[in-house]
Amino acid sequence: MSQRKLRLGAFLMQYGHHVAAWRHPDAPADAGQDFAHYRRLAQTAERGLFDAIFFADGLAVRGENEVAARTAHADHFEPITLLSALSAVTERIGLIATVSTTYNEPFNLARKFASLDHLSGGRAGWNLVTSASEAEAQNFNLDAQLPHALRYQRAREYVEVVRKLWDSWEDDAFVRDKASGQYFDPAKVHVAQHRGSHFQVRGPLNVARPPQGYPVLVQAGASDDGRELAAATAEVIFTAWQERDDAQAFYQDIKTRAAAYGRRAEEILIMPGVFPVIGRTEEEAAEKYAAIQALIHPSVGLGLLSGLIGADLSGYDIDGPLPELPETNGNKSRQALMYDIARREKLTIRQLYERVAGARGHRTILGTPTSIADQLEDWFVHGAADGFNIMGPVLPGGLEEFVTLVIPELQRRGLFRTEYEGRTLRENLGLARPANQHLAARQHDLQTA
Amino acid sequence: MSQRKLRLGAFLMQYGHHVAAWRHPDAPADAGQDFAHYRRLAQTAERGLFDAIFFADGLAVRGENEVAARTAHADHFEPITLLSALSAVTERIGLIATVSTTYNEPFNLARKFASLDHLSGGRAGWNLVTSASEAEAQNFNLDAQLPHALRYQRAREYVEVVRKLWDSWEDDAFVRDKASGQYFDPAKVHVAQHRGSHFQVRGPLNVARPPQGYPVLVQAGASDDGRELAAATAEVIFTAWQERDDAQAFYQDIKTRAAAYGRRAEEILIMPGVFPVIGRTEEEAAEKYAAIQALIHPSVGLGLLSGLIGADLSGYDIDGPLPELPETNGNKSRQALMYDIARREKLTIRQLYERVAGARGHRTILGTPTSIADQLEDWFVHGAADGFNIMGPVLPGGLEEFVTLVIPELQRRGLFRTEYEGRTLRENLGLARPANQHLAARQHDLQTA
Structure with a gap:
């Protein structure tokens, strides 16, 4: 049996994850409007054999005052449009976009991700968030946001609806027989007819079933509601821990909760964020960190x-x-x-x-490529992580250093792939392609008949 | 003064505009899921110096029965994701997506188009539709659709909201001064604070002002409500007329209505759809048409x-x-x-x-490149059209023939460009870049002070 491999996501942000990254001499001039910058980042991550690139998102500007005016959060591409564009200039890397269940209709969301999954040949992932700010609510016809528990109840039903929509068409529904004139098989299309507490959606979706069945479902919520939703539905969890024992406890908690939903431990990959500051020596790394901290x-x-x-x-x-x-x-x-x-x-x-x-609550790891690899390996082999979401302090340099210096060290240790195993994000992550629920039901009928 | 030039849009559809196009031997096997097919179409249209490519859209499958199963409408890419991907593999051509005002939040729509406009360097256009089917309503928490007049009232306010959001940031709001740490100028950001009959949206948008100011606004509604909305807001109108005098009457009506809103005739470009069947001889064109008609x-x-x-x-x-x-x-x-x-x-x-x-109510023009050019020129010089939306019967062939055979003929007559005039869709269409309404208000204050 082959050695267990760690998973790597490249968490991208305009200028980098450090709050003062945009002031750094190596940062681009106007990352929020510069597609070439993101093309370079995506292609660098793909050269490094990362499983995926990942974009966070929010649906409001975080303030318009003097303080906000000193940060670089206000202007950025919308993730689905950006990842769709990046799908055309990459071949193998996964494309994970954050999209809110609170401020998007399930039909539109299911459709956009199905479309991105087809455009990219099966490389889409959805980071589900419920959105947690008043400013966002005020951009969507509300005076104040929905309560936390209600947002998570809606999210649970939301996942159910989008999965029904992704299952609208069986994988072989489109026969497209030019000779007979039969385009699809009407027996293989299924209307969702969803009528729940929060959503009423007929279906079917007007996109064929995604190449991955469902795009990979990602979550990051660590509240009790968030953990329970993740245990029930998530396949990748992005998380933030400073200490290994906290990370181990979280890791164990999620895998235990998942078992209660009949899921195996390897069906949920837990990937803490890390903020690597890489030097050829420890001193160089410390100096680099001090230089960027001085810009806050x-x-x-x-x-x-x-x-x-x-x-x-x-x-x-x-x-x-x-x-x-x-x-x-x-x-x-x-x-x-x-x-x-x-x-x-x-x-x-x-x-x-x-x-x-710098790392906004994520773990800063500072050192040489060897010590960075040691720190990643330590969490990976001690039940604290299945992989990591790499948050370069300043981009593109922070990602390029990781690819050039740390990836080869991880490969030398047999911890990381030396080529992509599959064509889809699911295949590369070692996640099974979900069966169509209608087909599963039909097979069940046949077996019990 | 240079000769008035006609405008050309390439209206793309999976297999082509003929209802039986997908059965044609030259049509691709699975256009709805084949990005390479669309890349080829977009690059062909760009080679032909078309102003824009255009995608229609709907938010439901048109039936799941035996009849529907003989047509190719059910599976297609979502237009914003598709055009975002195409923005990465084209340089100059405009990218026009149909998006409904009835089933998308204005904040999300404003953001996606602003993002596409930045990704493409100012090539985005929005074809505003209000959606008109029960099947769509049932995918969005409704039992039945909103009444026609109400949809258009909402659409009018919707345009107002998204323009406010696109004007959130003045063009020079982002100073990004690394030395001082000033990222944006707080005096140059504006909250929409919109509270209308249908929408309540605070703003600002979290994307910088689009390169074009506003993406080009396109409409196709020809009802009285639709004409009035278009006269007030649209910059390009796609329309469907069989007879020149009907097209002339429509053309005159729209330009007259627009004048009542203080708009000049050249601020609204009217582009009827045409379905060209091109042969080297009239006989060849007729044979091609008969061959595809036989597939219905x-x-x-x-x-x-x-x-x-x-x-x-x-x-x-x-x-x-x-x-x-x-x-x-x-x-x-x-x-x-x-x-x-x-x-x-x-x-x-x-x-x-x-x-x-074949042409779904649009005008079929059948003949040699010379007679096709004659038919386009006739409408163009007689006040029936400012340009045309070209609807290839079978794709990619129908578009490639137009580019290879008809475009050179139009160029020979001085009716069509021989190179792109500008970098943005607006520049190529000869449409002015709209001023920011906040800046205009400020300049008015200065002038009247």
Whole structure:
């Protein structure tokens, strides 16, 4: 049996994941509007045999004030359009887009991902989010966002609806027989006729079944609702942990919850984010980190931390402790993580924002290619991760260094592929292609008849 | 002053515009899932210096029965994903996608088109439709569709909302000054704060202002509501007329209505669809047409005509006249056109479907390259058209013949460009780049101060 291989995602962001990346001399001038920049990033990740590239997303500008004006969040491509364009200039790498279940109709979402999956020959992945900000709600005819629990109830039904739509056509429904004039077999098309608590969708979808059956389903929520949804439905989980034992506990928790849904451990791949700062020596890595940290404006650090906590910290003493605040309707897991770090390391507000500004709560790993590989291997072999989502501090350089310096070291250790195993994202991730639920039902009828 | 040039759109459809195109020996095997087919079509149209490629769209499968199963409408790419992919493999041609105002949130639509406009360097166009079928409504949480007039009221407000969102950022809002740490100028971002009868959207959009200011706005509705919306907002109008005097009357009506909104005649380009059947001789063209007509299955012809009329004709005598039917909540202009043709040419149901099956109500022009050019020139110089939307009967051949045989003839006559004039779709169409409404307001304040 072949050695278990680790999975790698390239988490891309305009200028890089460090909050001051855009100010770095090596960052592009206008990444948010520069397709050539993303083409280069995608092709670099593919050269490095990454499983996928991944884009986060939000449906609002995070403020229009002086602080926000010092960050580079406001202008970026919409992920589905960007990944569709990138599908035309790549061959093998997976394409994972974040799309909200709260602000998109299931028919439109099912269709766009089916379309992207066909365009790319089976390389699409959907990172399901429920959206957690008032600013987003206000762009979609609401005064305030839906409650957390309701968003997750809707999300559960949403997955059910889009899977029904992706199963509208059996894989061999389109016969396209020019001689007889039969284009599809009417016995192999299925209407969803979905009437649930939140959605009413007839179907069928007007796109053939995706090459992957379903695009790969990704999630990142770590609240109790989020974990339960992920255990039931997710195939890849992006997550954020600083400490190995926390990551191990999460890993174990998700795989245990998944078992309760009849799923095997290898059907869910857990990929923590890491923020690698790579030097030829430890000193060079430390210097690179100091140089980029020096570019953080204090008002930006404070604003960023307020965003992670989900509350405005600007009224508190910047050199005092993190105040105890009531729970918000925001991202609970990220909020809890910030409190954990502050308490464990006894940090002031200023120290905390310096600590998390770069990697936004993800794990910073700093060192030589060998020590970076050691740190990845340690989590991988000790039940803390099935792979990692690589968050280059400044792009494209941070990704290019990883591909040139770290990937060969991982390959030397037998931890990472030396060529793509398959044509689709599913095949490369070692995930089975789901059967069509209608076909499964029909076979069940035959067996029990 | 340079001679007025005609505008050309390449209206693409999976296998071609003839209802039996997919059965033709030259049609691809599985166009709805074959990106390489569309890449070839887009690059062919660009080689021919077309202004734009254009995709229609619908948000439902048109039936799952035996008749529908003989047509090729059920499986096709979603237009925004497809055009995004095509933006990466073309340089100069415009990219026009049909998207419904009834089943997409304005924030999402504004964002996707802004993103496509940036990806393509200013080549995006939006064909606004309000969607007109019960099947679509049933895919979006409704039992039945909204009334015609209400759909158009919503559409009018919708255009207002998306323009506000495209104007969120002034063109020079993003200063991106690495040295000072100023990313954008907060004085140059504007929240929409839209609160209307149908939409409530705060903004700003999280994409910079599109290169074209606004993507080119296209419409095709020819009902009274549709004409009025087009006169107020559209820059390109796709339309369907069989006879020159009808086309002239429409042309004059639209330009007169537009004047009432303070718009000049050249700000709205009217482009009827034409379905060219091209032969080296008239006889060859006629033979080609007969060969493709012979591929129409009678049940398909009847089903197609029922769709155009908006009523089920299967209960009527196929060799009798078209029955008088009550007005439906469907596409009124297409319905009226069918009755006009049937009355003028005294056609039975069968003769009518044979007459319209190919071009679906658009004008069939059959002949040699010279006679095709004559027919286009006639409408162009006699106030019936500013250009044409070319609907190849079978693709890619129908487009390739037009590019190879007809374009050079149009160029010889000085009617068509010999190179692209500009970089953006707007520049090539000779349409002005709209000013930002906030900037215009500010300049007005300065002038009146």
